[in-house]
Amino acid sequence: MPGADRRDLIAGLGAWAGVGAAIALILIFALSGKLAPGLATVAVMLIAAAAFAGRALARRQQEKNAARVFAPASLDDGALLQALVQALPDPSIALDGDGRVVALNASALGVAPALRAGEPALLVLRTPELINAVRRVLAGRLPEQVEFSERLPAGRWFEVFINPIATPPDALAPQKDLILLTFHDLSQLRRVEEMRADFVANASHELRTPLAALSGFIETLKGPARDDAGARERFLNIMESQATRMARLIDDLLSLSRIELNAHRRPDKPVDLLSVVRQVIDALQTLARDRGVEVSIAPPPAPLVVPGDRDELIRVFENLIENALKYGASGKRVEITFARTGSGQPEAAVAVRDFGPGIAAEHLPRLTERFYRVDVAGSRAQGGTGLGLALVKHILNRHRGRLSIESRFGEGATFTVRLPLQDGVPAAVDKKP
Numbered sequence: 001m002p003g004a005d006r007r008d009l010i011a012g013l014g015a016w017a018g019v020g021a022a023i024a025l026i027l028i029f030a031l032s033g034k035l036a037p038g039l040a041t042v043a044v045m046l047i048a049a050a051a052f053a054g055r056a057l058a059r060r061q062q063e064k065n066a067a068r069v070f071a072p073a074s075l076d077d078g079a080l081l082q083a084l085v086q087a088l089p090d091p092s093i094a095l096d097g098d099g100r101v102v103a104l105n106a107s108a109l110g111v112a113p114a115l116r117a118g119e120p121a122l123l124v125l126r127t128p129e130l131i132n133a134v135r136r137v138l139a140g141r142l143p144e145q146v147e148f149s150e151r152l153p154a155g156r157w158f159e160v161f162i163n164p165i166a167t168p169p170d171a172l173a174p175q176k177d178l179i180l181l182t183f184h185d186l187s188q189l190r191r192v193e194e195m196r197a198d199f200v201a202n203a204s205h206e207l208r209t210p211l212a213a214l215s216g217f218i219e220t221l222k223g224p225a226r227d228d229a230g231a232r233e234r235f236l237n238i239m240e241s242q243a244t245r246m247a248r249l250i251d252d253l254l255s256l257s258r259i260e261l262n263a264h265r266r267p268d269k270p271v272d273l274l275s276v277v278r279q280v281i282d283a284l285q286t287l288a289r290d291r292g293v294e295v296s297i298a299p300p301p302a303p304l305v306v307p308g309d310r311d312e313l314i315r316v317f318e319n320l321i322e323n324a325l326k327y328g329a330s331g332k333r334v335e336i337t338f339a340r341t342g343s344g345q346p347e348a349a350v351a352v353r354d355f356g357p358g359i360a361a362e363h364l365p366r367l368t369e370r371f372y373r374v375d376v377a378g379s380r381a382q383g384g385t386g387l388g389l390a391l392v393k394h395i396l397n398r399h400r401g402r403l404s405i406e407s408r409f410g411e412g413a414t415f416t417v418r419l420p421l422q423d424g425v426p427a428a429v430d431k432k433p
């Protein structure tokens with residue numbers, strides 16, 4: 001007789017034996033004239049019998065459900081479990097009731113490289129929160145979820161789901177009491193959260209600095225400098241420049257979020273790059289003159305037309321040429337060159353080169369981060385917010401282009417913009433704003 005049917009029979013016999021014994025006891029107590037204590041004893045017996053029968057029925061229902069989930073397989077259960085665990089996309093490990101590894105997939109080795117099939121997992125999992133949770137699930141067979149982080153080799157965060165595996169009712173001993181650990185990598189999510197928190201902290205700090213200056217001057221103008229016409233004039237000028245700085249910061253932040261929002265939509269109006277650069281140089285003539293810098297252009301032999309958004313490309317070259325004028329002024333000249341490059345898809349390459357102090361190698365990879373500045377005080381003094389190159393990067397991403405930066409400390413810097421060229425002959429090229 002199969003185990004399940006035998007258990008059904010035992011449960012049934014147990015329940016009926018309890019009821020029979022209860023009736024017999026009532027009769028005995030009634031005949032001996034002690035009905036009240038007799039009824040109490042019988043009630044206790046009936047409750048025990050009902051509980052016993054209830055448990056047996058619940059277990060039977062569980063087994064019926066398990067039978068629905070486990071279809072008969074042609075593979076033996078161990079091989080099937082191995083194949084299933086290996087097919088799971090997240091790092092996953094199946095353990096037996098003693099905590100030994102029954103099955104694991106390749107990505108699980110990325111989480112715990114010392115794991116081996118057939119060996120105890122708890123010795124190599126290392127993280128105490130995880131080990132304790134696995135022990136609890138092995139003992140109590142209730143699912144748990146834990147989060148843990150690893151500092152080395154690189155900061156990683158995981159959420160681990162530890163679930164008992166419901167095994168077929170007649171499983172052999174090694175397949176009983178299995179549990180499954182699935183690791184969900186939260187590292188990317190956490191990094192984005194950290195970046196967002198940094199971003200809010202940086203943005204608030206950048207706004208608070210000019211705001212504090214404005215409040216200070218308002219106080220002074222209301223108090224000690226109330227009747228000092230000279231001081232009033234001076235302070236109002238400073239206040240105006242601080243207010244302009246705040247407005248610029250907010251403009252840049254809004255532009256960044258607008259560009260990010262449209263990142264997946266590639267702009268497609270034909271834009272002539274030489275005309276964009278000429279327009280930017282005209283607008284920055286006063287700055288170039290103030291800094292004593294000569295800007296030269298080497299035009300391309302043939303027009304370089306890219307699919308793009310003219311206003312956004314103007315912002316790209318505005319920031320690169322303004323940076324060259326502001327930070328590379330000591331070199332006294334800025335050169336802008338154009339080239340047609342690219343092996344497969346032809347590209348336009350526009351390089352903005354200055355001969356100023358250059359940038360030390362350790363700063364280069366971080367220059368396009370929001371608010372990153374090599375010399376914070378120096379950049380602030382020039383009215384910079386540290387968002388310029390972040391905007392450049394995002395605009396170029398949207399245009400499927402890229403920015404490369406070459407520089408050696410003391411030898412100037414070259415910022416090169418590469419953009420895919422327009423296929424075929426453009427119908428109408430956007431040359432003017």
Ligand SMILES: Nc1ncnc2c1ncn2[C@@H]1O[C@H](COP(=O)(O)OP(=O)(O)OP(=O)(O)O)[C@@H](O)[C@H]1O
Binds near residue numbers: 357375386
């Ligand atoms: N041509 C350059 N030579 C030397 N340092 C540069 C050059 N271009 C950029 N940098 C450095 O890179 C930093 C980041 O530049 P970015 O354009 O992102 O910000 P910013 O110019 O400070 O502010 P904003 O562009 O918002 O006015 C600058 O603060 C500066 O330290």
Ligand SMILES: [Mg+2]
Binds near residue numbers: 384388
């Ligand atoms: Mg800038």
